[in-house]
Amino acid sequence: MLSEKIKEQMLQLLERELVPAMGCTEPIALAFAGAKAREVLGEKPVEAVAYCSGNMIKNVRCVTIPNSGCMVGIEAAVTLGVEAGDADAGMEVLAKVTQEQRKEVQELLKKNFCRVELLESSYPLHIRLVVRGESHEAEVEICSSHTNIVLLKRDGQALFQKEKDDPEEASGDFLNLKNSKEFADTVPLSLVQDMIERQIRYNMEIAKEGLKGEYGLGIGKIIKEAYPDSIGTKMKAWAAAASEARMGGCDLPVIINSGSGNQGIASSVPVIVYGEEKGVTKEKLYRGLVFSALLTIWQKSFIGRLSAFCGAVSAACASGAAMTYLDGGSLEEIKMTIYNTLADTPGIICDGAKVSCAAKIASSIDAAYMAHNLAARGKSYQPNTGILKEDVQETVSCVGYIGREGMRQTDLEILRLMLEA
Numbered sequence: 001m002l003s004e005k006i007k008e009q010m011l012q013l014l015e016r017e018l019v020p021a022m023g024c025t026e027p028i029a030l031a032f033a034g035a036k037a038r039e040v041l042g043e044k045p046v047e048a049v050a051y052c053s054g055n056m057i058k059n060v061r062c063v064t065i066p067n068s069g070c071m072v073g074i075e076a077a078v079t080l081g082v083e084a085g086d087a088d089a090g091m092e093v094l095a096k097v098t099q100e101q102r103k104e105v106q107e108l109l110k111k112n113f114c115r116v117e118l119l120e121s122s123y124p125l126h127i128r129l130v131v132r133g134e135s136h137e138a139e140v141e142i143c144s145s146h147t148n149i150v151l152l153k154r155d156g157q158a159l160f161q162k163e164k165d166d167p168e169e170a171s172g173d174f175l176n177l178k179n180s181k182e183f184a185d186t187v188p189l190s191l192v193q194d195m196i197e198r199q200i201r202y203n204m205e206i207a208k209e210g211l212k213g214e215y216g217l218g219i220g221k222i223i224k225e226a227y228p229d230s231i232g233t234k235m236k237a238w239a240a241a242a243s244e245a246r247m248g249g250c251d252l253p254v255i256i257n258s259g260s261g262n263q264g265i266a267s268s269v270p271v272i273v274y275g276e277e278k279g280v281t282k283e284k285l286y287r288g289l290v291f292s293a294l295l296t297i298w299q300k301s302f303i304g305r306l307s308a309f310c311g312a313v314s315a316a317c318a319s320g321a322a323m324t325y326l327d328g329g330s331l332e333e334i335k336m337t338i339y340n341t342l343a344d345t346p347g348i349i350c351d352g353a354k355v356s357c358a359a360k361i362a363s364s365i366d367a368a369y370m371a372h373n374l375a376a377r378g379k380s381y382q383p384n385t386g387i388l389k390e391d392v393q394e395t396v397s398c399v400g401y402i403g404r405e406g407m408r409q410t411d412l413e414i415l416r417l418m419l420e421a
Contacts, residue, residue, distance in 0.1 A: 002182050006174045010183045011191055017297055018195055020253040021091035021261055023066035024353040026059035027077035029146035032093045034081025037131040040154050041138035045131045050078050051119040053126035054415045055306040062354035064249030067097045075114040079105050090147055124306035145305055146259050175298045177392055181331060184291035196286045199255040203242060203268050206252040210241030215248030216355030231277045232369045235270040236362040242269055244358035257293055258300040266315035266361045267296040271322045280326050292322035302400020308411035309403030310348040312364040317341040320368030324375055335392045336380035340371030343381040343388055346399050351414050
């Protein structure tokens with residue numbers, strides 16, 4: 001039985017991770033840094049230098065920034081934040097950008113207002129932004145998570161400083177499959193209802209927008225048209241459409257998970273569609289979404305915020321487990337779904353944020369749905385098949401180790417190939 005302390009920790013974890021964000025979270029982090037730097041500077045900026053880790057460069061290079069008029073890139077993200085961002089809005093820093101401000105940003109970009117440098121860092125998510133005015137200089141450093149400011153300087157004097165590791169990033173020893181299911185089974189709905197209803201509303205609204213087929217390749221609409229009408233088709237189409245709209249510059253916010261909108265989408269939209277198609281009660285759907293969210297956070301805690309490992313795999317795996325949960329599956333059957341998913345898709349790489357992330361989400365959901373259906377029939381890949389271990393926690397840990405440590409060189413090679421283009 002979960003202690004009151006663990007219940008409170010899990011609730012706090014959900015409240016911290018299931019937050020709204022506009023667009024891809026990496027350019028938004030840069031915009032947030034820009035807005036904070038302008039605030040610290042206290043005068044009109046005349047130039048900026050953005051020092052970014054390789055993963056930051058990889059994840060900002062190809063994605064359209066929301067509320068920007070289709071701008072792309074680190075320079076644009078920083079300049080938008082400096083010129084028009086609201087740091088107090090956090091991951092919705094660009095929510096109130098005006099047309100006039102967009103024009104000003106375009107003029108600043110023509111004047112090469114922002115310069116980008118590679119930051120050699122052991123932290124995948126790491127930004128140092130220096131902004132200069134006529135009389136003063138401000139520096140903002142963000143590390144480990146998207147709004148985790150570790151250093152603020154003005155004219156070389158530290159105004160704020162803390163350790164680079166984000167103490168909130170660790171999920172703690174209390175988070176595992178068994179505890180996540182027990183929490184989802186027993187948490188009073190009054191404690192999570194507002195949070196989950198917001199997740200459903202936001203993530204399904206952007207999915208509906210994406211299904212119009214006006215972003216990227218229109219993959220969600222094409223999936224619906226090209227595949228037989230089924231639960232699997234609907235789950236893939238709606239989730240892919242939400243991701244494509246988000247990556248394509250849609251201004252609608254999403255509820256993220258573990259710092260990623262795509263993970264937020266892949267861990268919620270399939271569960272919502274599945275629950276609606278199966279006719280589950282509202283209470284059961286809410287509990288399934290809580291379960292999926294916690295399983296995503298659990299898996300990502302072994303990998304970290306950014307790596308060469310596609311986070312859609314972890315999020316879709318959580319969705320598959322939540323499907324089994326919604327069908328009344330036992331803990332053992334849920335384990336089988338996780339094993340089946342992780343025997344299939346951990347090889348998907350992350351080559352940056354872009355509209356094709358939607359295709360990876362569709363593929364990952366397809367694998368998770370197959371894993372769920374195998375488990376429903378009592379079928380599961382056995383321990384010691386590939387990287388699968390006897391214990392589900394150890395299996396998730398091994399996948400995390402591959403993503404965090406084993407793929408470090410892969411990450412560098414992906415970045416090198418992307419920068420050659």
